[in-house]
Amino acid sequence: MDLTIANKNTEEFSNLIKSKERNTAEGDLKIGVDLGTANIVIAVVDQNNKPIAGVIREANVVRDGIVVDYINATRIVKELKIELEKILGFKISKTATAIPPGIIEGNTKVIKNVVKAAGFEISKVVDEPTAAAIFLGINDGAVVDVGGGTTGISILRNKKVIYTTDEATGGMHMSLVIAGAYKITLEDAEIIKKDINKESENFVIIEPVVEKMASIVKKAINNYEVKKVYIVGGACTFKRFCEVFYKELKIDVIKPANPLLVTPLGIAMCSNN
Ligand SMILES: Nc1ncnc2c1ncn2[C@@H]1O[C@H](COP(=O)(O)OP(=O)(O)OP(=O)(O)O)[C@@H](O)[C@H]1O
Ligand SMILES: [Mg+2]
Structure with a gap:
């Protein structure tokens, strides 16, 4: 691809x-x-x-x-x-x-x-x-949209969406665990979450949320022959995001620039x- x-x-x-x-x-x-x-x-x-x-x-x-x-x-x-x-x-x-x-x-x-x-x-x-x-020019595979509130999964075959599901785990849940870990407000957590200089510390805190997202995707694609997963949406911005997904899914995980x-x-x- x-x-x-x-x-x-x-x-x-x-x-x-x-x-x-x-x-x-x-x-x-x-x-x-x-x-x-x-x-x-x-x-x-x-x-x-x-x-x-x-x-x-x-x-x-x-x-x-x-x-x-x-x-x-x-x-x-x-x-x-x-x-x-x-x-x-x-x-x-x-x-x-x-x-x-x-x-x-x-x-x-x-x-x-x-x-x-x-x-x-x-x-x-x-x-x-x-x-x-x-936009990505995909015909087959799963598109995973990790937005503010949810992780949406859509499976495509021959350019057609054949299955979709949307589960309530998104960027907001990452902010919630950061707020809990540092005992700060959600608004402050949202700022810290996006601070590129704090990315490694932040990722340790939010990794379980990413693992949960990966398990949601695994369950969703289980009954379909999916060879590649494309990740979009603002909440997958973290550098190590795809690595966590790959560990769970064991198939190609592809993330474009500026998801x-x-x-x-x-x-x-x-x-x-
Ligand atoms: N640099 C960043 N690092 C970490 N998270 C980010 C970054 N930029 C944006 N986000 C998070 O991405 C989420 C927003 O992504 P996006 O704009 O794709 O969602 P949305 O389309 O508004 O939501 P949805 O699709 O769920 O309705 C927010 O939770 C935001 O905090
Ligand atoms: Mg969106």
């Missing part, structure tokens, strides 16, 4: 978000809104799927695919849309958005309503693992203009 292009694109997208700049585009732009438990991201790619611009905001308005704070979710998406329009230099309207695997129709409707209320017209609703798989940005870029790629 060659992740060279995927890695180049996530690196470029990450730099665009940080610099608040835009790339030159070819053809029509495609946009994707990712309403996550920990982050809301809007990604823009061009007709060749080259990253053009992006915005991100940490937010607490969605819990595992369910909108728990409609007003603030709408406000944040609206603000991010305006921010993005300033970067692009023009107004945007059509966007794709995504739903986590296995959520019910009513919740999908609420996600669509948030995006619409923020001033977008929805071009497509895609499920998150499919978006990640499309947090994979699904948002995939959503944008899926947009029908």
Whole structure:
């Protein structure tokens, strides 16, 4: 599996978000809104799927695919849309958005309503693992999305999702064990968790959570012939994450650069203009 292009694109997208700049585009732009438990991201790619611009905001308005704070979710998406329009230099309207695997129709409707209320017209609703798989160019294997609140597993065969499950262990649980270990607040633990200088000490504390995630994945893929596992989502950022997964799964574990940005870029790629 060659992740060279995927890695180049996530690196470029990450730099665009940080610099608040835009790339030159070819053809029509495609946009994707990712309403996550920990982050809301809007990604823009061009007709060749080259990253053009992006915005991100940490937010607490969605819990595992369910909108728990409609007003603030709408406000944040609206603000991010305006921010993005300033970067692009023009107004945007059509966007794709995504739903986590296995959520019910009513919740999908609420996600669509948030995006619409923020001033977008929805071009497509895609499920998150499919978006990640499309971005990575995967036809077969398991996509594991370790997000803020959950570990979502999707098994793909011939580009189709044949099985999905979502279990409540994510980055939030890592922050909880760090908070417990240091006797600090969850907010402080969240900051310490992301401190690259504390990565080795942090990993010792959160390793049991990663082992739990790996055992969730093992159980999920048990009845399927899965040869490779692709890890995405912000909570797999730790250097030793794949090593722990490999120990449990004994199959190839592949993590792209900037795993947090994979699904948002995939959503944008899926947009029908
Ligand atoms: N550098 C980092 N080191 C460790 N954890 C990180 C890092 N960056 C982000 N995270 C964690 O990743 C999680 C967010 O990941 P992501 O943006 O993929 O989730 P989400 O899409 O908002 O959530 P979900 O998919 O569960 O709805 C948070 O728990 C955050 O603390
Ligand atoms: Mg997510």
